[in-house]
Structures are given as C-alpha cells and as structure tokens.
Amino acid sequence: MKDFSFYAPTEVVFGKESEEMVADLVKKYGGTKVLVHYGGMSAKRSGLLDKVCGLLTEGGIEFVLLGGVVPNPRLSKVKEGIALCREKGLDFILAIGGGSVIDSSKAIAYGVPYEGDVWDFYLGKAEPQTCLPVASVLTIPAAGSEMSEASVITNEDGDIKLGYSNNISRPKFAIMNPVRTFTLPPYQTAAGVTDIMMHTMERYFNPDGDMTVTDVIAEALMRTMKECVFEVLKNPEDYRNRAQIMWAGSLAHNDVTGNRMNGDWATHQIEHELSAMFDVTHGAGLAVVWPSWARFVMKENLSRFVRFAVNVMGVENDYTDPEGTALRGIAAMERFYHAIGMPNSIHELIGRDITDEEIKEMARKCTRNNTITQGKFKVLCTEDIETIYRMAR
Amino acid sequence: MKDFSFYAPTEVVFGKESEEMVADLVKKYGGTKVLVHYGGMSAKRSGLLDKVCGLLTEGGIEFVLLGGVVPNPRLSKVKEGIALCREKGLDFILAIGGGSVIDSSKAIAYGVPYEGDVWDFYLGKAEPQTCLPVASVLTIPAAGSEMSEASVITNEDGDIKLGYSNNISRPKFAIMNPVRTFTLPPYQTAAGVTDIMMHTMERYFNPDGDMTVTDVIAEALMRTMKECVFEVLKNPEDYRNRAQIMWAGSLAHNDVTGNRMNGDWATHQIEHELSAMFDVTHGAGLAVVWPSWARFVMKENLSRFVRFAVNVMGVENDYTDPEGTALRGIAAMERFYHAIGMPNSIHELIGRDITDEEIKEMARKCTRNNTITQGKFKVLCTEDIETIYRMAR
Numbered sequence: 001m002k003d004f005s006f007y008a009p010t011e012v013v014f015g016k017e018s019e020e021m022v023a024d025l026v027k028k029y030g031g032t033k034v035l036v037h038y039g040g041m042s043a044k045r046s047g048l049l050d051k052v053c054g055l056l057t058e059g060g061i062e063f064v065l066l067g068g069v070v071p072n073p074r075l076s077k078v079k080e081g082i083a084l085c086r087e088k089g090l091d092f093i094l095a096i097g098g099g100s101v102i103d104s105s106k107a108i109a110y111g112v113p114y115e116g117d118v119w120d121f122y123l124g125k126a127e128p129q130t131c132l133p134v135a136s137v138l139t140i141p142a143a144g145s146e147m148s149e150a151s152v153i154t155n156e157d158g159d160i161k162l163g164y165s166n167n168i169s170r171p172k173f174a175i176m177n178p179v180r181t182f183t184l185p186p187y188q189t190a191a192g193v194t195d196i197m198m199h200t201m202e203r204y205f206n207p208d209g210d211m212t213v214t215d216v217i218a219e220a221l222m223r224t225m226k227e228c229v230f231e232v233l234k235n236p237e238d239y240r241n242r243a244q245i246m247w248a249g250s251l252a253h254n255d256v257t258g259n260r261m262n263g264d265w266a267t268h269q270i271e272h273e274l275s276a277m278f279d280v281t282h283g284a285g286l287a288v289v290w291p292s293w294a295r296f297v298m299k300e301n302l303s304r305f306v307r308f309a310v311n312v313m314g315v316e317n318d319y320t321d322p323e324g325t326a327l328r329g330i331a332a333m334e335r336f337y338h339a340i341g342m343p344n345s346i347h348e349l350i351g352r353d354i355t356d357e358e359i360k361e362m363a364r365k366c367t368r369n370n371t372i373t374q375g376k377f378k379v380l381c382t383e384d385i386e387t388i389y390r391m392a393r
Numbered sequence: 394m395k396d397f398s399f400y401a402p403t404e405v406v407f408g409k410e411s412e413e414m415v416a417d418l419v420k421k422y423g424g425t426k427v428l429v430h431y432g433g434m435s436a437k438r439s440g441l442l443d444k445v446c447g448l449l450t451e452g453g454i455e456f457v458l459l460g461g462v463v464p465n466p467r468l469s470k471v472k473e474g475i476a477l478c479r480e481k482g483l484d485f486i487l488a489i490g491g492g493s494v495i496d497s498s499k500a501i502a503y504g505v506p507y508e509g510d511v512w513d514f515y516l517g518k519a520e521p522q523t524c525l526p527v528a529s530v531l532t533i534p535a536a537g538s539e540m541s542e543a544s545v546i547t548n549e550d551g552d553i554k555l556g557y558s559n560n561i562s563r564p565k566f567a568i569m570n571p572v573r574t575f576t577l578p579p580y581q582t583a584a585g586v587t588d589i590m591m592h593t594m595e596r597y598f599n600p601d602g603d604m605t606v607t608d609v610i611a612e613a614l615m616r617t618m619k620e621c622v623f624e625v626l627k628n629p630e631d632y633r634n635r636a637q638i639m640w641a642g643s644l645a646h647n648d649v650t651g652n653r654m655n656g657d658w659a660t661h662q663i664e665h666e667l668s669a670m671f672d673v674t675h676g677a678g679l680a681v682v683w684p685s686w687a688r689f690v691m692k693e694n695l696s697r698f699v700r701f702a703v704n705v706m707g708v709e710n711d712y713t714d715p716e717g718t719a720l721r722g723i724a725a726m727e728r729f730y731h732a733i734g735m736p737n738s739i740h741e742l743i744g745r746d747i748t749d750e751e752i753k754e755m756a757r758k759c760t761r762n763n764t765i766t767q768g769k770f771k772v773l774c775t776e777d778i779e780t781i782y783r784m785a786r
Contacts, residue, residue, distance in 0.1 A: 001633060003408025008401055015396025213617045213637045213644070220609035228605070240394055244606045251606070256649055 001210045004259040010147045011173040014247065018175045019137060022052055022094075023059025029133050029172040031092025034063040035085055037105050038096040039070070043139065048180060052096060052137055064088050072275050072282070073100040073107075075119060075155045081108035082118060085132065095136040095171075098192075099143020099152075099282075102136050106151035106169040109134045122153055122162040131168050137175045140184060141246040142192030142283060144199055144253025146174035150260075154276055160365065161276035163268075165260070174250065178242040186233050190340040191283025193229040193245060196252045197222050198286045201308075202265050203258025205297075205377045209304055211258070218257040219311045221248055226312075229340050266375030267293045270385055273362035278350045287342035288349050292391035294330045297378040302326055304377075346393045359389040394603045397652040403540045404566040407640065411568045412530060415445055415487075416452025422526050422565035424485025427456040428478055430498050431489040432463070436532065441573060445489060445530055457481050465668050465675070466493040466500075468512060468548045474501035475511060478525065488529040488564075491585075492536020492545075492675075495529050499544035499562040502527045515546055515555040524561050530568045533577060534639040535585030535676060537592050537646020539567035543653075547669055553758065554669035556661075558653070567643065571635040579626050583733040584676025586622040586638060589645045590615050591679045594701075595658050596651025598690075598770045602697055604651070611650040612704045614641055619705075622733050659768030660686045663778055666755035671743045680735035681742050685784035687723045690771040695719055697770075739786045752782040 013021050026034060034056065036049070043049040049065075056063050066081055084090070085108060095105040109131040111118030120126040136146045145151070149170050152163040184192070200218045209215070225248055231241040251257060270293065271285040298305040306322045309315040309329020313336075318325050334344055343349040363385040366374060374380045380388075406414050419427060427449065429442070436442040442458075449456050459474055477483070478501060488498040502524040504511030513519040531539045538544065542563050545556040577585070593611045602608070618641055624634040644650060663686065664678040691698045699715045702708040702722020706729075711718050727737055736742040756778040759767060767773045773781070 001408070001636060003406075003410050005407065006405035009404075011402075012399035013396075014398065015394070017396050210633055211637070211640070212621070212633075213614060213641045216613035216617050217610050217644075217649075220613040221606060224606045224609050240603055240605075243394060244604070247604070248606045251610075251649070256610075256644070 002208050002262050004262060006255050006259070007167055007170070008147055008254040008256070010171045010254070012147070012176060012250065013173065014176045014243075016177060016179060018177045019048070019051060020055070022137065022175060023055045023061055025135065025173045025175070026056065026061055026092060026094065027059065029092070029135065031061065031094070031133065033088065033090045034061055034092045034094050035081065035090045035108070036063045036065050036094050036096060037069065037081060037101055037108070038065070038067045039098075039101050040067070042183065043067075043096050046180065046183060048137065048139065049096060052094070063094075064090060069097065069101045069104050071100050072154045072161065072279055073104040075153055075157075078104055078107040078111065078118060078153060081105075082111035085112045091132060093132055093134045095134065096139065097136075098138065098140025099145045102134070102143065102145035102171065103151040103153060105134045105136070106131070106145070107153050108132070109169055110166075119155060121166075122164045128166060128168065134169060134171050135173045136171055138246070139180045140188065140192060141181060141249035142195040144196070144249050146171055146176070147250045147254040150253070152272065159276045161272040163272070176246050176250070178239055178246050181242050181246060182237045184236070186341055187281070187284070189232060189236075190229060190342055191281045192249065193225050193340065194283040194287045194337065194342055196245065196249045197225050198267060198283075198290065199252040200257040201290070202268060203260065203263040204308065205264045205304060206258065206262050207301070207376050208262060209301065214258050221251060221257055222312045224248065226336060233340065262376070264375050264377040266377070266380055269366055269374045270388060273366045274346070274349070276365070277358065277362060280349055284342055284349055287337040288344065288346055288392050289388065291330050291334045291344075292388045294333075295327070296384065296388050296391065297375070298326050298330070300378040305329060346389070354389070354393050359386055359393070362389060395601050395655050397655060399648050399652070400560055400563070401540055401647040401649070403564045403647070405540070405569065405643065406566065407569045407636075409570060409572060411570050412441070412444060413448070415530065415568060416448045416454055418528065418566045418568070419449065419454055419485060419487065420452065422485070422528065424454065424487070424526065426481065426483045427454055427485045427487050428474065428483045428501070429456045429458050429487050429489065430462065430474065430494055430501070431458070431460045432491075432494050433460070435576065436460075436489050439573065439576060441530065441532065442489060445487070456487075457483060462490065462494045462497045464493050465547045465554065465672055466497040468546055468550075471497055471500040471504065471511060471546060474498075475504035478505045484525060486525055486527045488527065489532065490529075491531065491533025492538045495527070495536065495538035495564065496544040496546060498527045498529070499524070499538070500546050501525070502562055503559075512548060514559075515557045521559060521561065527562060527564050528566045529564055531639070532573045533581065533585060534574060534642035535588040537589070537642050539564055539569070540643045540647035543646070545665065552669045554665040556665070569639050569643070571632055571639050574635050574639060575630045577629070579734055580674070580677070582625055582629075583622060583735055584674045585642065586618050586733065587676040587680045587730065587735055589638065589642045590618050591660060591676075591683065592645040593650040594683070595661060596653065596656040597701065598657045598697060599651065599655050600694070600769050601655060602694065607651050614644060614650055615705045617641065619729060626733065655769070657768050657770040659770070659773050662759055662767045663781060666759045667739070667742070669758070670751065670755060673742050677735055677742055680730040681737065681739055681785050682781065684723050684727045684737075685781045687726075688720070689777065689781050689784065690768070691719050691723070693771040698722060739782070747782070747786050752779055752786070755782060
C-alpha cells in the first residue's frame with residue numbers, strides 16, 4: 001500500500017445563509033484589498049456580484065472588480081489580473097463563479113509575487129515560493145477547484161492547456177449556496193456531474209486499489225451522483241439534490257475519495273487537448289473520452305472494472321465472464337452519459353468528424369512531443385493516446 | 394436542510410514512512426521549543442518516543458518530555474503540562490499517542506496563554522482567544538482527536554468528565570503509521586472501532602437526515618469497519634486492515650461523515666458519566682449504552698433506524714414491519730459488539746450490578762443537575778437518561 005497525504009484546509013460554509021459570511025471570512029483570512037474576480041453576465045444577472053460587493057463594502061473591505069473569465073480560462077486574462085493586483089496593491093483574491101474563475105484566481109495568486117512569467121509554473125520550469133490567498137463564492141459545482149490545489153490554464157498562443165498543482169494555493173474558504181446553482185442550464189449541470197464523477201474515477205482507477213474505506217466512499221459518492229443528476233434535470237430548483245451535487249463536487253476533488261497523486265488522470269489529460277483545440281465543455285469532453293480509455297486499459301486490472309460495473313453501475317456480475325461484466329459496466333456508463341445529455345463521440349462533441357491530423361496533433365501535445373507518458377493505471381504513450389482518440393471519434 | 398460548515402485543516406501524512414517527516418512538519422507549523430506529550434510505557438517500549446526525539450534533535454528542535462497521561466485524561470495532568478510549558482517557554486505541543494494524549498494536549502494548548510483556570514472552558518464559563526499549536530503522532534485509532542476540534546477531560550475533583558470543542562485547537566498535522574497500531578491489544582482495538590463507528594452514528598442519527606451523499610459515505614465507512622475489525626483481531630499485523638481503521642478513525646470525526654454540530658451525541662454524553670464514575674474504556678462504554686439509547690429513541694424517526702438496519706447491519710427489510718426491522722438492526726449491532734469482545738451491559742462493563750443511586754447520580758451529572766438536556770435526535774431529560782441506564786444495566 002502506498003503512503004499518502006491528505007490536506008484540505010479550506011473552510012467550507014455551506015447553505016442558504018452562507019453568503020452573509022463573506023466579509024467576515026475575507027477579514028479572518030487577512031484580506032484588506034480584494035480582487036473580486038468573476039466570469040460573465042450570470043454573476044451580475046443573478047444579483048450575486050452586487051450582493052457580495054455590498055457585503056464587502058459594509059464590512060469596510062476595499063475591492064477591485066475584474067470580470068470576463070471564460071471557460072477554458074486564458075493566460076492573457078490571468079496576466080491582466082496579475083497586473084491589476086500589482087497596480088492596486090491587492091492582497092486577496094475572491095473568485096465568484098466555478099472552476100474557470102477559481103483556477104484563474106490561483107494562477108493570478110501565484111503570479112503576483114513572482115518576477116518571471118507565471119506560465120513557467122505550468123510548464124514545470126519553476127516552483128512558486130508563495131502566493132496571494134484565494135477564496136471563492138462557488139456557483140458551478142464541477143471542477144472542485146474550491147477545495148483543491150489544482151489550476152488548469154489555456155495558453156491561447158498554441159492552444160496549450162496545462163495544469164499546475166500546489167498546496168499553497170488551496171483556497172482559504174469556500175462559500176457554497178446551492179440556490180445559486182438553480183439557474184445552471186441542463187448541459188452545464190450534466191457536464192458538471194460528469195466532471196465530479198470523473199474526479200472520483202481518476203482516483204478510483206489507480207494502480208494500487210487497496211484503500212478499501214476510500215474505495216467504498218468513492219463508490220457511494222458516484223452512485224449518489226447518478227441519482228441526483230436526474231432529479232435536478234427534472235426540477236432545477238430541487239434544493240436538496242442541488243446540495244448533494246455541490247458538496248460532492250468538493251469531496252470528489254479534496255482527496256476524500258482517493259489521493260490525487262496516486263490516481264490515473266489520463267482521461268483528464270486526453271480531454272484537455274480536446275477542449276484546448278475545440279473549446280468544448282470539459283465535462284462533455286470527459287464523457288467522450290472515458291469509455292474509450294476504459295476499453296483500452298481495462299485488462300490492466302480487470303477486477304477493478306468488474307467492481308466498478310457492479311458497485312457503481314449496478315450491473316449484474318457474471319462470475320464466469322469478468323471481461324463481459326467489465327464491458328457492460330462501461331456501456332452502462334455510456335448510456336448514463338447519453339441519458340443526461342452528454343455526447344458519446346467526438347463527432348457529437350464538436351459537431352463534425354475529427355481528422356487524423358487533428359488526432360495526431362492532440363496526441364503529440366498530450367505527450368509534450370513524445371517526451372512524457374500519461375496515466376498510471378496503464379501508462380500511455382503517444383500512439384496509445386491516438387488509438388483512444390480514434391476509438392472515441 | 395440545515396446549513397453546515399466543514400473545516401478540517403490538519404495535514405495528514407499517512408504510511409510506513411510518515412514518522413520521518415516529524416521534524417520538518419514541526420518546523421513548517423512554527424514549532425521551535427516543543428512539549429513532547431505522551432502516555433505510558435508503550436510509546437517507550439515500542440521505540441517510537443526515542444525515534445521521534447531523535448528526529449527532533451537531528452532537526453535542531455528543542456523539546457521537553459511529559460509522560461503519564463492516562464485514559465480518561467485528568468485535569469491535574471493538564472495543569473502540570475500548562476505549568477511546564479510556561480516555565481520552559483514552549484511554543485508547540487506534539488502528542489504521541491491516542492485520544493487521551495491529544496485531548497490533554499489541546500487542553501494544555503488552551504491553558505498556556507490563559508490567565509484563568511483552563512477548566513473554565515470546559516464549564517462553558519469562558520472562550521479561549523488563542524492557543525498553542527498542537528499536532529500528533531497517532532498510535533491509537535479511536536477518538537479521532539487527531540483531526541477534530543474536540544477535547545474531553547476528567548476533573549478528578551468530583552469525577553466530572555466534560556468536553557470542549559473549538560476550531561482553534563484543530564491539530565496542525567497528524568502522522569499516522571498503521572504499523573504502530575499492530576501492538577494494540579484486542580480489547581483496545583475493538584473499543585477503538587466501536588468509538589470510530591459511534592462518531593459516525595452520532596452524526597447519522599440526526600434530526601435532519603437529508604444530506605444523502607453524507608449518509609451514504611457514513612454507511613460505507615461503517616460497513617467497512619464491521620469487516621476490518623475481524624481481520625485485525627484475527628491477525629494484528631494486517632497492515633491493510635489496520636490502515637483502513639486508522640484512516641476511518643480520522644474521517645469519522647473530521648465531519649466528512651456528517652456535521653458534528655447537527656449530530657445527536659447523547660450516547661457519548663451518557664457514556665462519559667460511566668467512564669467518569671468507573672474509569673472504563675470509552676469505546677466499551679459506548680457499546681453498552683448505544684443499544685438502549687437506540688431502543689428508547691427509535692420511534693422519533695423509525696425510517697432512519699430501518700435504513701441503518703438494512704444499509705449498515707445488512708438486515709433484510711420487512712416492509713410490513715418497520716419497527717421489527719429497526720429492532721433487528723439494533724440487535725444485530727449488539728451481536729456485533731459481542732463478537733468483537735465488547736460488553737453488552739453495564740454489569741459486564743463494570744463487573745458488578747450498578748445501583749439505583751449510581752444511576753441517579755450519573756443521570757443528574759449528565760444533565761448538570763437537571764439544568765440541560767442531551768441529544769438532538771430525541772431530546773432527553775434526566776428521567777429519560779435514567780431509563781436508558783436502567784435498560785442497559
């Protein structure tokens with residue numbers, strides 16, 4: 001059994017009244033001049049941005065607004081944020097939104113005290129020694145960035161999407177009010193649940209598989225998400241089920257369902273190239289990639305896939321045919337994705353056939369020009385990744 | 394659904410190599426002159442105390458030793474620790490042991506910067522504004538104190554056992570090496586698992602019961618513990634199962650399995666009087682109290698007890714007879730306690746009949762002379778608590 005670590009210091013304030021705490025929490029964690037960082041119109045339209053700004057003002061906290069973060073958040077916006085923080089002498093970053101805004105905020109937090117280019121961290125050329133404190137008012141349950149150490153940024157110069165993880169950027173607090181997720185469209189809701197489940201699956205399909213208590217927690221969380229998503233697609237204002245999804249989004253990425261460092265993460269990496277090239281929704285891309293990844297790698301540890309099929313997907317175990325059971329589990333997941341409105345192929349995802357050249361380019365980028373491999377459950381080289389893209393086309 | 398908070402900032406380093414990190418971690422969290430606090434001979438005999446002291450010395454960290462903490466830890470020892478910290482100017486407390494040592498360490502941590510009597514906090518007469526940092530090298534999985542905000546101390550003057558909880562005392566780090574639990578005797582091992590399960594059950598039997606994802610995680614954890622304990626009782630050096638128990642002990646009390654503030658906690662309070670009066674093992678006392686508590690309160694929310702019976706205890710659901718199903722779940726838990734060597738009655742626990750006077754005294758203390766009630770699933774007055782003691786006698 002591998003040694004592991006667990007570190008989830010983020011203070012979570014969850015529920016209908018949670019937003020009222022924002023000024024107190026910013027002060028508690030040392031913020032005096034705050035960058036309020038957000039995405040597009042929804043934070044304005046919903047009144048959340050005004051509410052948070054009002055509470056900060058009442059609390060006597062200065063702040064500067066920076067909006068315009070887009071899904072698959074861009075490096076240029078990060079640099080704009082870094083410049084703004086320096087110019088105004090800001091000492092705290094409050095993200096209002098989902099993973100894109102929080103990931104951007106972490107990147108800005110790394111960049112402000114660093115003399116070089118913040119992209120260095122994502123390229124693995126440097127390690128930050130310090131960063132500004134980050135916190136969030138979460139509106140989209142999906143990325144789990146509100147409790148995680150991870151940040152994924154797209155460099156528009158070459159469509160390169162890279163992640164960087166460092167415990168120093170774990171958010172100080174996360175305010176989660178499920179009511180704020182009522183207005184999420186069905187596609188975003190389903191993509192969010194796909195991402196949440198995938199964060200658990202990346203950890204579940206690890207090469208070790210001997211932390212029983214972690215595995216059963218992971219299975220319980222995944223089974224619950226499979227139920228809850230249908231309820232909120234039927235009734236978007238179902239507080240109870242929105243709450244399950246919102247909290248599961250954090251648990252799925254704060255290492256309760258498995259240690260990140262011992263997970264697989266190939267599906268995420270393979271998807272990152274899809275969303276970098278076609279600017280698609282990350283969760284939808286994951287739904288396309290995972291079944292092909294699963295069929296390609298399952299023989300590495302068939303019993304793990306049988307267990308997943310039976311314990312998560314509710315497939316009957318044919319003890320005489322483990323491979324058949326595993327395959328039926330993967331097919332059941334594919335049907336689940338379809339049922340919640342996620343695509344089942346790259347064609348469905350991008351609206352046209354993908355070319356061989358595009359597949360080759362993505363596989364090459366995914367392995368940094370054949371210099372690295374991906375995955376731990378099965379180690380994948382450039383050719384393997386090409387095969388998975390072809391299986392998913 | 395009730396709003397809740399989650400705060401589990403303790404950095405966990407788990408595994409065979411975890412102890413090697415001790416000096417680095419003390420430094421990381423600001424310790425320069427450390428109180429190394431421990432219990433009896435086992436920390437010495439196992440070589441763990443020497444190893445930790447050696448690593449601190451190598452790391453250039455000064456320390457002072459204080460041993461002699463006993464189960465149901467005493468206020469007098471806490472005061473000795475406070476005096477020692479002040480005299481030597483210590484700035485960090487490192488607990489080596491289980492719940493008793495960690496709980497004592499938290500009490501010392503509150504007491505050092507406080508001018509009044511540390512017992513004030515436990516009596517609810519004062520709130521600490523600050524405390525010394527606390528951390529642990531865990532050797533007994535049970536209390537969950539290594540990640541919790543709770544501390545329970547016994548004042549020998551009147552055999553009064555009281556708990557106090559405050560987030561400021563959440564330990565900075567916890568080093569967990571399952572190998573260190575190999576030498577735990579069967580009785581302590583079983584009592585530890587009983588306590589771990591109870592920390593989850595106290596949360597599970599809450600008056601709300603609408604956080605599905607939390608409930609299924611709690612059920613998964615409890616089912617796993619029911620399996621693992623038999624494996625380690627059969628083979629005390631079963632690393633894998635010792636590891637499950639050790640990690641579950643933390644998860645059961647760090648609020649992943651339910652928010653502490655919304656839990657019931659009557660069983661704990663009723664047991665505290667037993668261990669204060671008879672100095673019995675806390676986990677063994679819980680095994681005696683819980684079935685009677687359960688039978689007394691179950692009609693408050695029968696469906697919750699049916700769910701527990703079916704999902705945790707594996708009882709067949711008789712849909713025509715929910716009460717029967719619930720009762721069979723409680724009986725199954727009683728048989729489980731018996732199978733792992735825990736007592737099923739106060740007589741078995743203390744080795745003689747308990748008197749009516751003793752029952753009355755415990756019930757009176759448990760409600761602070763009839764001034765408070767206990768429990769949230771069902772609110773219990775002094776007479777209810779007397780009845781539960783009588784049912785358990």
